[in-house]
Amino acid sequence: MGIATIKLVSTNVNSVNLIANQIKDVAKAINVTCKGPIPFPTKRMTHTTRKTPCGRGSHTFEKWEMRFHKRIIQIEGSEQVLRQVMRIQVPDDIQIEISLS
Numbered sequence: 001m002g003i004a005t006i007k008l009v010s011t012n013v014n015s016v017n018l019i020a021n022q023i024k025d026v027a028k029a030i031n032v033t034c035k036g037p038i039p040f041p042t043k044r045m046t047h048t049t050r051k052t053p054c055g056r057g058s059h060t061f062e063k064w065e066m067r068f069h070k071r072i073i074q075i076e077g078s079e080q081v082l083r084q085v086m087r088i089q090v091p092d093d094i095q096i097e098i099s100l101s
Contacts, residue, residue, distance in 0.1 A: 004077035006085070007097040008037075013069045015091050020071045026084045027075050036073035043068040 006023060010016045020037035027034035044067050051060040075081055077100055090096060 002077050002101050004075045004082060004085075005099045005101065006073045006075065007099075008071045008073075008094060009097075010069055010091075010094040011066060012091075012093050013067075015094055016069045016071055019088065019090060019094055019096075020073060022088050023073050023075070023085055026088070027081060030078075030081050030084065032076045032078065032081055034073065034075050037071040038073070040070035040072065043070075 008016050008019055017037075024034055024037065044065055047064045048061050049064070051062055052058070075085075082098070085098075
């Protein structure tokens with residue numbers, strides 16, 4: 001086939017690392033070459049809001065932050081490997097994107 005690129009994105013770093021290690025273990029068990037998981041820089045989305053609902057009073061603010069963790073894994077694509085990867089139980093907070101080249 002070709003090379004399968006698997007992109008994992010989540011707000012929970014532990015679940016991303018767990019799924020990435022499971023994919024890597026599947027590749028090792030089937031004995032195909034695997035590159036990764038390659039960590040990408042963590043993206044931060046910040047949002048600042050006023051603490052008081054009205055416009056009067058002290059000027060106090062709350063800062064909220066959400067972090068997005070990304071990992072990329074490249075595996076030699078064969079049907080057997082991709083079937084095993086599709087069987088992995090993925091939590092709801094992880095987005096997976098698989099592309100073949």
